[in-house]
Amino acid sequence: MKVGVLSFAHVHAAGYAALLRDMDGVEVVTSDPEAGSAPPGEVRGEVLARRLGVEHVATYQELFDQGPDAVIVAAENARHRALVELAAKHGVDVLCEKPLATTEEDGEAMVAACRDAGVRLGVAYPVRFSPAYAALRDAVRGGATGPVLTVAGANNGRLPADSRAWFTDPGLAGGGALMDHTVHIADLLDDLFGEARAEEVYAQTNNLMYEADGVAVETAGLVTVRYTNGAVATIDCSWSHPDHHPTWGGLELQLVGERATVEMDAFCQVVSGFDERQRTGVLLPWGSDLDGAMVRAFLYGTEAGEVDGDGPAVPDAVQVADGEAGLRSLRIALAGYASARSGRPVRLGDRTG
Structure with missing residues (x-):
């Protein structure tokens, strides 16, 4: 191939x-x-x-x-x-x-x-292939949590301009932290909720952390999404990790249902410590290769029951996000920008504010 x-x-x-x-x-x-x-x-x-x-x-x-x-x-x-x-x-x-x-x-x-x-x-939404997400998805779809009431999500990271400057170019990137980090969690919820769809978005953004550096896009944001199943999700999409943080970022969810609360950390499979010579914290990852699982699934298909190529069996195999799913998560980010501009909630399909 x-x-x-x-x-x-x-x-x-x-x-x-x-x-x-x-x-x-x-x-x-x-x-x-x-x-x-x-x-x-x-x-x-x-x-x-x-x-x-x-x-x-x-x-x-x-x-x-x-x-x-x-x-x-x-x-x-x-x-x-x-x-x-x-x-x-x-x-x-x-x-x-x-x-x-x-x-x-x-x-x-x-x-x-x-x-x-x-x-x-x-x-490319590799977090779909996280074993932590698979367990959360199984709990929700299996009824263990009951109907989902709220979700608090955080997808934080470093300002990526030092490695690829275009991430802070509004023309090439389409925005900043909101565009970069809202869509990962929006996609997980799109997959998790099945037929339920996002219907209203409210967002606030700012550039307080990097205003003095002349960054031309927002570097912090909080996006609230209301879904047709009644669930309300908040997404912290900020570039808030300092330059010398031991890891580039992370993705966490806390989901509250009528019968249970469940939490996931997609990148918690690490050994943590401190490097005395460098005088800095150290995080050494040992967990699943999410990019590898996603690419293999795209090239060869996801066999029923496989999450990360050789991972645990689940009844309903995770699939690579398709174009329609990518379009739905993009619409949430675009509605977030419209809301941040207007200061008002924006219903999906109405982003003129």
Whole structure:
């Protein structure tokens, strides 16, 4: 199987290339023609490909000329549409980094292009494959919690501008922390609640932590989402971890049902300690490879009962988020921006405020 990685712009792109490189039976080819537009100090393009030990070609068309079976789009958010449509044009299944797009128009066009071409469109939400989420999902769907009343979620992290400056470019990223981190938890709840849908969003954002640094986008936010099943969720989507924090971020949920409260921490499988020489805290992860589970599921399908490739059996196997799911989580983020601008709750489908 041949798999292409389109662009090294995203912080996860190198990880995808390395993951594919090490998979049996997979040949990986990369292309990053916009690498020259990155600021000095960002390693991309052919230089990064050589470091990773993977093939690199100069243009996306050269990559498609090799006849890949699938591609992963890891470009800047605003450039997703063009690459997904290019994959659809060539009849190639595509896994796209999140968020799906920066506008609803682009997201809808991407979903339509793949549907019309008969190719699969997946969206990179690896936390669906967390064993912690699988246990929470099983508890809710099995009735142990009773009807869900509230969910408190937090997806925090560092300001990513030091590794990829475009994350704070409103044109390329479509926003800041709200766009970057709301969608992960929005997608988990979209999967968890089944047919129930988000119907109203209220959000507040600010840039108090990095205002003096001239960052042009919001770096902190709190998003409240009301669902058609009566549940209300809050999502802390801030870039609030300091630069020298021992880990890049995390994702946690606390869910309150009528009969039970359950909690999950998607990245708690770590050994913690302190490095006396460096005088800093240390967190050494040992847990499941969520990106690996997601990529394997996209390429080969998720067999019923498998969560992370060799994980525990569950009755209802987790699936890679499809384009429609990616579009729903994007709409929540866009409604959050409309609410933050207007200071009022926004119903989905009405973001003119």
